[in-house]
Amino acid sequence: MTQRSQLEEASPASISVGEIRIPDLFRDLPDAVIIADSEQRITWVNIAFEKLFGFSREELVGQSAEQIYENPADYEKQRLGNFKTAKPEIDHNYEMRYKRKNGSGFLTHTTGGPIRDKNGAVLGLFAIIKDISKTRAVEDLLHNLYHISSSQEMEHTAKIQAILKLGCEHFQTESGLISWVRDDTYTILYSYSDLVDVPRGTSFPLGDTYCSEMLRGDGPLACHNAKNSPFATHPCYDMFLLETYIGIPLFVDGELFGTLNFTSADERHPFENGDKEMIKMFAAWIGQQLSFEKATNQLPTPSPAQD
Template identity: 25%
Template structure:
């Protein structure tokens, strides 16, 4: 195969031309490369028109004349139809018949150039992304001696320049909180040893190390050896603040729960402690509970009075008062909702009478309502404005405290009203029973005298009338005695203390032994734990319930079971029988005074015994209820406080 046939078969373009660009020879591959239909078309056109960029051929020829050859020169080529492609051209300058000849080869590198361009574009976009991200991306050598890459986000997070880190890779440690540096250095050693690391620590001395970051790093390993350390740093200050706030909120709620459920604390002490918790959580120095009198005189103003407070503000001390129009609380009342002012001057309060009087830069308060009537406010305040508005958690905590105060005030009102009603009832019962005793004693005496003097002369009808009179007097005496017992539950009560119920049961069974014997009753007593109670009233309670079970036993001998168990609300006692039961429609009223049941023998009780039981249990802080079905028996249940004092 001769030289020309070899060139004809090469897959790359081969040409020979003059310095001026006149083609002397082109092979088929070059004809295809230039998009021509024949060799003659290419030769007639010459080489200059195929250069897509003006001047690029002149540069190529100049280099060729200067150097004698050009290798791998990349040039844009324009095909006959206008399509551009990239070619890599190598050429040599030779001489033939006294003139300079260019001999060269051209290879289509369009695909390679496209791939390279895409790679460059990807790198550009990646660099753009790395430069624009809020995370600091970094790359160090394995020994932390050279910074290979750091993006601009580092400067904002750390408060240091990227140049300083390139100059000295370990300067970033100066931006780490002193208390966290040891942990960071340990993490660096871990990465250099070939293990990944994740750390959270504080940075940026310019901001007093208030910024928190999360750092994740991984070693770059080649052939089992760490050659690079790569990772990123993400600011997590907001997340840390949220975690701290959530933890503080939860801790405050736990303290509030502990305080508000402690029955040993007085209300005033509970309020003071809640105000302290609220002020600490909100980061303000003052907390106060007010009474509000909105019933102003004609043309006047209502009044705000401080009930109790925490903090040293002179005008926010207990007993201090001011016109309602000069208080911050008036805005809480007017809005009928939580009122929160985090920056009073910015909100236009500087000219307000309340600001002039108290000079408070921040305030938040909730209303206290009792039975729908405004009674006061729970407020927290600071002399300085806050940087940020009160958060939802902060508002919720103030609302919780104000709602609890409202509830407690309502309970206080209920207890006061109940105490007054009980006192009036007790006074009435005592006076009524006491005043009835003397005329009843006189009536009974004359009945007895009449019976003893003239009883033998009574006919059958008169005897029946006399028996009715004697029985009525006896029942009246029993009712008065029970009414006095009802009144004395409060007036003659002992202070509750630790009592063994088994001893009380023994006394009751001794007192009722005649009734037990006559009715052939059986009484079973389980293990009864000690309780805090008035021993006399505990005996009265059991005696009434056991006597009630005997009275309503029915035709069969009474079977009475007394038992108890410790529960979450104290000790739960049960007194059960197998008697006639109580109709459902009577069970709701069974503990009311003068509510009577009817025994099988047709006689009535006084209707006070179970009311006395309820009064005794209530005085001890317990509950009493009944579970009964007609002809299925009855179980009375009641709770009493344990010896630890819980009820």
């Protein structure tokens, strides 16, 4: 009997651990699970795999696993190396970049190994795949924030500009702004944008900004598609047509100072709770920088004549 027919005979539906069939064991796991034959032709995936990769099971079964690898060289390495030899000393826990049906790549922690018959022959392969791209992105972001804030070579304005740039990259927006809010006046102190330079001291009535809505609450406010939200009738939308906004109150030495916000004329995918937590961290780092500037009389708050 060939290896291929052995796997078909001992298909995932009939391979058992005790009285539990493998699909029953893996079906409801929160992490993606894939089972393939020894030539890496896909024979079964669980629901979490379908959700993570964007493929239906029907689109995958019988197809080569090559289509889920971001880098074809990684597929060849797995096909000809790690799983083909299936040596016991191989570490079957590793990081791997895969790609979704839409072509977007992502980083994972993968645990994989061979499926053997009673004689030790390799019938197929399995892998449990956990998306760690967001976790790694946050780790990299925190590292970069620390590097900027602790730099002895950058002056404070450059540090704030660099933090705003990081925020734009993280939140996928075009502009980042730090404002000083006094009474009903919103005045820009720092800005970063690839599109337009906003001069320091530029002022608007607070009510004409999305930040006015955010300040009425008690934390971050985010909108990814303003034209289909309550922001569609806001004066800020009429003036600037900003589709994307995420903002937070900015405190310096425990007192409300102004706002931090990131905006874009283009809509984006919905913000997640993690994004709101992340902007809190940006606000804390920037508040620390502004506190230092205040203590050394470098904080460039506008004079009343600029209101």
